[in-house]
Amino acid sequence: xxxxxxxxxxxxxxxxxxxxxxxxxxxxxxxxxxxxxxxxxxxxxxxxxxxxxxxxxxxxxxxxxxxxxxxxxxxxxxxxxxxxxxxxxxxxxxxxxxxxxxxxxxxxxxxxxxxxxxxxxxxxxxxxxxxxxxxxxxxxxxxxxxxxxxxxxxxxxxxxxxxxxxxxxxxxxxxxxxxxxxxxxxxxxxxxxxxxxxxxxxxxxxxxxxxxxxxxxxxxxxxxxxxxxxxxxxxxxxxxxxxxxxx
Amino acid sequence: xxxxxxxxxxxxxxxxxxxxxxxxxxxxxxxxxxxxxxxxxxxxxxxxxxxxxxxxxxxxxxxxxxxxxxxxxxxxxxxxxxxxxxxxxxxxxxxxxxxxxxxxxxxxxxxxxxxxxxxxxxxxxxxxxxxxxxxxxxxxxxxxxxxxxxxxxxxxxxxxxxxxxxxxxxxxxxxxxxxxxxxxxxxxxxxxxxxxxxxxxxxxxxxxxxxxxxxxxxxxxxxxxxxxxxxxxxxxxxxxxxx
Numbered sequence: 163x164x165x166x167x168x169x170x171x172x173x174x175x176x177x178x179x180x181x182x183x184x185x186x187x188x189x190x191x192x193x194x195x196x197x198x199x200x201x202x203x204x205x206x207x208x209x210x211x212x213x214x215x216x217x218x219x220x221x222x223x224x225x226x227x228x229x230x231x232x233x234x235x236x237x238x239x240x241x242x243x244x245x246x247x248x249x250x251x252x253x254x255x256x257x258x259x260x261x262x263x264x265x266x267x268x269x270x271x272x273x274x275x276x277x278x279x280x281x282x283x284x285x286x287x288x289x290x291x292x293x294x295x296x297x298x299x300x301x302x303x304x305x306x307x308x309x310x311x312x313x314x315x316x317x318x319x320x321x322x323x324x325x326x327x328x329x330x331x332x333x334x335x336x337x338x339x340x341x342x343x344x345x346x347x348x349x350x351x352x353x354x355x356x357x358x359x360x361x362x363x364x365x366x367x368x369x370x371x372x373x374x375x376x377x378x379x380x381x382x383x384x385x386x387x388x389x390x391x392x393x394x395x396x397x398x399x400x401x402x403x404x405x406x407x408x409x
Numbered sequence: 410x411x412x413x414x415x416x417x418x419x420x421x422x423x424x425x426x427x428x429x430x431x432x433x434x435x436x437x438x439x440x441x442x443x444x445x446x447x448x449x450x451x452x453x454x455x456x457x458x459x460x461x462x463x464x465x466x467x468x469x470x471x472x473x474x475x476x477x478x479x480x481x482x483x484x485x486x487x488x489x490x491x492x493x494x495x496x497x498x499x500x501x502x503x504x505x506x507x508x509x510x511x512x513x514x515x516x517x518x519x520x521x522x523x524x525x526x527x528x529x530x531x532x533x534x535x536x537x538x539x540x541x542x543x544x545x546x547x548x549x550x551x552x553x554x555x556x557x558x559x560x561x562x563x564x565x566x567x568x569x570x571x572x573x574x575x576x577x578x579x580x581x582x583x584x585x586x587x588x589x590x591x592x593x594x595x596x597x598x599x600x601x602x603x604x605x606x607x608x609x610x611x612x613x614x615x616x617x618x619x620x621x622x623x624x625x626x627x628x629x630x631x632x633x634x635x636x637x638x639x640x641x642x643x644x645x646x647x648x649x650x651x652x
Contacts, residue, residue, distance in 0.1 A: 166640045168546050169560040171427065173434045173469030176560040181583070182626050182641050183574065184564040186468035190459050195542030197640070201461060202497065204470055 165201050167192045177201055239263075240329070280322075280339075282331035287321050296343075297386030307347045313342055328348045353387040416482050427525045427561045430472060434465055439469050440483065444490045448498075460494060467493035538636075545636045549629065556598060556624055566621040576611045577619055577626070583609035584627050591631050602623055 165177040165187070175189040179199075188202035238260050246256045256264050280287065287295055298313040318336040325331050332338075347353040416437075423430035434441070438455070445464040447454045453461035471482075471489035479485055550560060568574040584590040584605060593601045600620060606613040616623060629637045 164640070166542065166546075166637070169550070171561075172431045172464050173472075176564050178637070178640065180640060181574070184560065184567045184625065186561070186564045186624065188463050190462050192457060193539065194544070194546055195539040197542075205496070241439065268486065337422055372523065 163199070165198050166192055167196045170194055229331065279334045280331060281327040282325045284334075285321050285325050285331065287318060289371065296388055299386055307349065307353070309343055309345065309347070311343070314343070315340060347387045349387055353389060355387060413559055420472050420475050420482055427559065430469060433472065434468060437468065437486075438465075439488075441465055441490065444487050445494065448491060448494045460497070461623065463493055463497045464490045475578040542636045545634060548652055549634060549637060552628060553625060556628075558621055558624060560625075563621055563625045566619055568619055568622065573619065574616060576615050577623060580605050580611050580623060581626055581630070591627060594624070594627055595631050599629070 163179055163181075165179050165185070168184070169176040170189050170192055172364050173189070174186045175192050177185050177187045179185060185201070186204050191200065192198065243256045243260045244258050246258065249345050258264050295314050295317045296309075296319060299307050299309040301307050315336065318339065322331070322333075322336055326333075349355045380382065419429070419433050419436075423433045441464045442453055442461065445458075445461050449460050453464075455461055467490045468486050470493075471486040472487075475482055476483055553559065553563070568577055575645075587608065590601050590604060590608075593599065600623060602613065602616055602620070605611075605623075608614050628634075629641065
């Protein structure tokens with residue numbers, strides 16, 4: 163290829179090649195009108211996207227990195243790594259992730275299903291004898307404990323709002339739990355009295371005590387009732403479910 | 410820091426103004442020489458040293474590509490110069506072992522090898538041809554100035570991609586086959602874009618994007634530029650001008 167030098171400047175020269183291209187080339191002491199066979203052309207800058215926003219590439223790169231990180235963390239935190247099956251009375255299968263954190267619990271029989279009625283264990287509202295929400299209610303003078311369903315619903319809704327984004331949480335778990343509760347409970351065989359603790363719901367109750375045929379009256383504050391044990395608690399729930407007791 | 414702040418407006422002015430670019434290169438010639446000397450290990454001489462010419466070209470290209478987000482200009486230009494000199498020296502390394510005709514042979518009063526060889530090269534004839542070409546190019550530049558164009562503008566507007574260049578050549582071939590288009594260009598100082606696009610079958614926007622280049626190349630095919638036309642021997646001829 164031959165190039166005709168058309169213009170010479172300090173920093174560059176303009177050359178016309180035989181294909182009609184006007185090129186900026188290095189001015190290697192050329193003269194106007196000179197025809198040369200080799201020139202040093204401008205270096206093409208790779209990846210120069212004219213007319214495109216310059217930060218588009220950065221944004222796309224950042225988005226791709228975010229996607230990779232999200233997928234990586236999902237794989238690490240949420241993806242199941244192994245399953246543990248416990249074949250005792252409640253038959254359950256626990257799914258754990260790489261951090262050995264239980265991310266799922268599936269009941270394989272009726273009792274197993276009752277073990278985790280919420281789905282997400284982060285709700286921290288156990289269905290057992292120490293459950294705070296089971297104690298919300300009032301005692302009648304006869305000694306019968308009536309569950310305060312509105313208060314229980316408010317307690318559970320407040321706790322459920324914190325884990326609403328959890329993929330394992332069952333949104334209808336609160337309503338289902340309320341449906342399985344009996345309307346009232348008698349402290350005795352299945353339910354026991356719970357002494358009050360700081361911050362627990364409960365009302366004062368007059369408890370009558372008898373000694374040698376004499377009635378002793380004593381006022382005592384109690385926290386409410388609680389199932390006698392975990393097994394009984396689950397049985398109460400199961401029975402309530404079978405009966406289809408109204409809420 | 411103050412020096413760096415001063416140079417940035419000059420750099421931005423030099424991006425579009427060729428005279429300002431020349432002034433900037435002249436002003437920073439010691440810097441360019443210093444960067445070249447760092448690479449070559451000797452002080453370069455302007456007008457004789459190719460390395461210095463390459464460094465000035467790299468500086469000019471750095472001016473064109475610089476933006477404020479890239480940091481300070483002088484370190485950026487120093488890097489550009491160094492990279493370009495490395496590229497050039499690698500390219501020239503291929504020719505090591507080749508004897509230059511301009512090299513002095515050492516004997517007979519410092520005559521060059523070319524002077525001693527009878528290569529049949531007509532130096533006087535070549536000078537005459539060069540002078541004639543220079544005159545024609547001066548006239549070409551003057552005519553282009555009538556359209557408000559400089560050769561630097563045309564070099565900037567020249568198609569970079571092969572496909573676009575072929576499209577422009579297609580339009581040129583149509584204009585050559587229809588001389589009234591060239592007459593319209595010279596008489597009315599206006600490029601008949603609509604007719605050119607319609608007749609050549611090239612998209613109007615493609616031609617519009619390279620309007621300045623088309624003006625220059627069509628002007629070269631009007632009367633009076635025989636030497637330039639003779640140089641453009643690889644351009645395609647008209648092939649019917651159909652869409």
